[in-house]
């Protein structure tokens with residue numbers, strides 16, 4: 432499953448280059464300062480905390496204290512087989528909103544589509560794909576953060592044994608990491624009838640070809656006059672979904688079907704109400720049980736598929752820690768809980784003590 436997803440990711444990358452837009456950064460630039468090269472956008476002097484604090488979708492948090500930075504540094508230093516689990520908090524700093532943080536989508540009354548709705552209701556699918564099509568350009572334009580690059584550096588340096596992400600946005604990949612995507616990715620589309628999967632960009636092109644006038648209207652909105660987003664009430668969602676007026680998808684609108692069997696196509700993500708595929712869940716659980724340290728970054732651990740991992744690591748005797756702004760489901764479980772922005776604390780950890788991180792290329 433993962434192999435297929437990565438293969439499709441490469442196809443996406445090729446397509447993007449072919450279209451004349453280099454969207455995917457395949458390498459990480461080198462920062463050769465002090466004894467810790469390896470981070471480019473991770474340079475704390477160039478990632479002004481003010482910029483992050485100004486973004487409404489990132490919850491308020493003070494800059495990380497020296498004590499917290501040192502505690503996290505010690506956590507990395509004392510582990511030899513570390514598993515890192517990342518969540519939406521990684522992506523909010525890149526402009527992709529999450530569902531559950533104080534400023535997240537739930538706080539505005541938004542309820543994401545469930546697997547059951549998607550499978551049962553043609554209307555729900557039309558609505559999902561209409562919004563998601565409209566949000567795709569902005570979604571794919573988001574760039575990895577300093578936190579993504581810092582993790583890629585730690586991973587390349589052998590400080591992270593295994594990485595798991597709940598995020599579906601491929602930002603880790605673009606920073607140079609290769610995490611297990613436990614909830615799948617929106618960069619791949621899969622047929623729920625026969626399992627055939629293919630690159631999301633091809634789906635976008637098919638949908639556009641089937642609905643040229645509709646697509647043109649969306650694109651004029653997307654690229655349009657200042658304020659046009661507001662006048663149509665467009666809002667981006669964590670899965671790439673976007674709020675859009677019903678008149679843009681209710682009539683004369685055709686969704687592509689599977690080219691192999693004519694079946695129903697779905698983004699290859701685990702929607703609310705669905706289960707993580709067994710092989711993927713097993714790989715994540717095995718990593719959690721066998722690690723000596725388990726670190727959660729930017730997740731409230733509200734989904735059982737994530738919570739059960741840190742619980743399993745804890746029960747098998749691993750050290751555990753969480754960096755997240757706000758409460759998590761496992762706060763009572765972990766000895767080390769830090770409230771901090773990941774884009775601020777992770778680059779600082781790289782520049783702490785004797786942590787020697789070779790350059791990521």
Ligand SMILES: [Zn+2]
Pocket residue numbers: 622623624625626627689690691692693694695
């Ligand atoms: Zn099919």
